[in-house]
Structure formats: structure tokens, C-alpha cells
Amino acid sequence: MRQIEVPASYNLNELTPVERPDPGQPGPGQVLIRMKAVSLNFRDLMVVTGCDRWMPPAGRVPGSDGVGDVLMVGDGVTRFTPGDRVMTTILPKWINGPLTPEKRTGGLGGPAADGVLAEQLVLDAEGLVLAPRYLSDVQAATLPTAALTAWHAITRADALRPDATILVGGTGGVSLFALQIGLAASARVIVTSSSNDKIDQMKTLGAYAGVNYCDDTAWADQVVSITQGRGVDLAIDIGGASSLNESIRATAMGGAVAIVGLVGGLQATINLAEIFQRNLRLDGIETGSRTMLEAMLTWFECKAIIPSVDRVFSFNESAAALNYLKAGEHIGKVCIAY
CATH class of the missing domain: 3.40.50.720 (NAD(P)-binding Rossmann-like Domain)
Structure with a gap:
């Protein structure tokens, strides 16, 4: 499979897809996902350029917001079945309640953990939610952080x-x-x-x-x-x-x-x-919990809110997408579709 990795130079222009082995079967409590779309945030720019506390190790997979199809579920997973379309959450351990140091750990696509700019991912099921049916893959991918x-x-x-x-x-x-x-x-x-x-x-x-x-x-x-x-x-x-x-x-x-x-x-x-x-x-304001996201999704669907997407790039154009975000000329979200 292909994935994007942060180069040792932290030069976003050197971001290119690399071939890596498929992640394999999901373990207990995990799901295997085939990614369909990703949306970019300013945080992603800080990660790939090694800025301050967001500097990751070289080789980190960036990106936190994505939508994909569940291919396989591990033992004990009851929230999803193969074929479900799911969204990631940037802080997969923040399920509900106030933010704590433990819930703050493991943020996707930063110093602590790989992110979503890969063709396949294995993630904990508890950190995922069903994507709204009334939205496209790209539209749904804009919701988890922004x-x-x-x-x-x-x-x-x-x-x-x-x-x-x-x-x-x-x-x-x-x-x-x-x-x-x-x-x-x-x-x-x-x-x-x-x-x-x-x-x-x-x-x-x-x-x-x-x-x-x-x-x-x-x-x-x-x-x-x-x-x-x-x-x-x-x-x-x-x-x-x-x-x-x-x-x-x-x-x-x-x-x-x-x-x-x-x-x-x-x-x-x-x-x-x-x-x-x-x-x-x-x-x-640090994004929010999974419970907040689920409440928001219910409200969004009731109000028929359609996310504003400025431009969509291909997976191979990930560096160009981040440069476009950096230029600041967009109105709405910058996304990548697979």
C-alpha cells in the first residue's frame, strides 16, 4: 500500500507517496480501514515542517481527519461491521467527559502516533464514529477537527x-x-x-x-x-x-x-x-470528545449542514495540497481524495 511520510528534512515539498506493507489484520478492539478521503488542518503543516511541539519523528504519517470503509474488525468490536463508513477522531482516547492528560495522548498524525494519509489503517474502534450518510466522503472528512x-x-x-x-x-x-x-x-x-x-x-x-x-x-x-x-x-x-x-x-x-x-x-x-x-x-478549545462529535453530527444532519470544500487534490498531490493550504487563499476546507 501507499502512504505519505514526513521526510527527515521536514520540507513539505519532499512529501511523496512511499510503498509500505499492508497493516495486516486488526487486533482485539481494532478495525482495518481502507481510506477514501482526508481533510487538512493547519496542524498538519506544523507537523510536516517540524514546528515546535508538533515536530514528529521522521517517517511519521501525517493527517488526522479521514473517512474510510471498514474492511475487517478485530475481536470484541461491536460498534462497527465490515462495510461501514467511518470517520476518525484526532484524539481517539477522548471519548467523553472533560479532557485529561491521559485522554490527550495518542493524537493522530502528530508526535505521538501515525495519522491517516495512508491507503489502509488499523485503528482502535472506540476512536471512530459512523460517517453521516447524507455527506460524501470528502465532505464527511472535514468534520472531525475543524x-x-x-x-x-x-x-x-x-x-x-x-x-x-x-x-x-x-x-x-x-x-x-x-x-x-x-x-x-x-x-x-x-x-x-x-x-x-x-x-x-x-x-x-x-x-x-x-x-x-x-x-x-x-x-x-x-x-x-x-x-x-x-x-x-x-x-x-x-x-x-x-x-x-x-x-x-x-x-x-x-x-x-x-x-x-x-x-x-x-x-x-x-x-x-x-x-x-x-x-x-x-x-x-482543543477539538472535542467523541461524544461531542456524535452530538454535533446529529445536529448537523437535522440542520442539513453541507461542509464548504474549497479544493480537492489527489493522494499523489499531497504536497501540493499542503502548499495550497499554507498559501491561505482557500475559503473552506482543503481535501485529498483517494
């Missing part, structure tokens, strides 16, 4: 309601899902972007308003003005160091800032007075 992160942020902030105002940074996967979830809940969604064209496209999709953060570095003032001086109930911050302070300033008293990304850097200096004087909450 959609779940947006869902976790919105539900944790109690913003899944029609009187909420949500601020979304950028136009990537998490941001598009936050827009879709917010709109399906009849919330008002404001977006930020460096591109007026992207803002116009987000408005076409239903965004209430948009702010270009390149036109005004103090863009929070515009958000506050749009909300008649109140601010937003929830700011979903993608940029990290580059945007966190403005996200904080844009949030209403008693609101929440969900920190879900770090495309603008890992280290930020923040004004603590802005937080305690307005009774704000900073929520660090």
Missing part, C-alpha cells in the same frame, strides 16, 4: 442561540464551520479577513458584516461599532499572537474569547485589565 472545534467553541460559550453575536476570524475550515453553525442557530456572525473579496464571499454565505484587519490594525473598534457599542458574545480567535488582543477588545462584557488557532504566532502579550474589568472568559 467542525468539532467550531462546535465546541460555540456550545461552550452558550452561543448556539438566535440572540448571540459571534465574531469569526478568517475564512479557513474552523471559520466557515463557525459561520455555518452560527447561521443555522439564527445567530448574527461577523467575520474578519485580509481580503475584501473574501469578506464579500462570506457575506454572500450569510455573514452579517465583515472587517478587513489589514485596513485598520485596531479593527476591534469597527466590530464594536457594528454591534452598536456592545461587542460580540463570542470571538473565535484563529490568529493567536497576531489577533488575540483585538478579539478581546471586540468582546462584550461577560462574553468569551475562544482561542482555537495560532496562525499568527504562539506567544502573545495581552492587556489583563481588558479581561477582568469586563468579566471576560478566555476559552482554550
